[in-house]
Amino acid sequence: MNKVILIGNLTKDPELRYTPNGVAVCTFTIAVNRQRTNQAGERETDYINIVAWQKTADNCASYLRKGRQAAIEGRMQTRSYDNKEGKKVYVTEVVAENVQFLGSSRPHSEQENDQDQERRANHSSNNKGNNDPFGDPFSQAGKPINISDDDLPF
Template identity: 75%
Template structure:
């Protein structure tokens, strides 16, 4: 089983890129505090690299900012590449499958393109008419 769940704060804004095929990929790092102190009585922090793909990458790039707290659920992945000197380098990262945005003020909660709002109340419009045409119905 390969399952990772983290809660941490972003160390910088997510970096959004696109593959040559146009697939969105966002990378960012979260700082996660360890539950215990070290021998000197100090809290230690792990800095964990996160990769999100496709729509999740777009959402992370739209909503997450440096310092914001997020919960990440995903899987651990290790990959390798050869650096400029020809030395094999290994990278361990978490591939995000689900991200929850845990804090932020209302001004930060509006997406740039008025798309899905992960902070919003899913029942805010309950009982109100839905604007939908017969062409949108699957039956």
């Protein structure tokens, strides 16, 4: 049985190319953290090459970007070729059969802005006609607040 399931973050934007017959092929690398730490107490990371074909390749090129998290299901493949010096080079990679795009494709700051706007909209719709003695907690959004370390619960 040859089945691989990985979850990791892209180390760079995917590269989309086409074979001479016009078949899409997309390559990228994901960083996958190991479950256990090494003897120094540090978590090590494996960098795994992924190759996707046809429609999966098109989708990966369209929706994945550096830093985006993805779940890859596929099979391990080893191939070889002779390089310019005539030496045989072996390549091990995962051929993606199913790719799930995890997280959001938008930058983190845009996600936060959308979440803030959604909270404001929910708060104002929930408090229409309500005389909240503390006022709108989001009315000063984006402005610094004056709070001491003693007020923080952590």
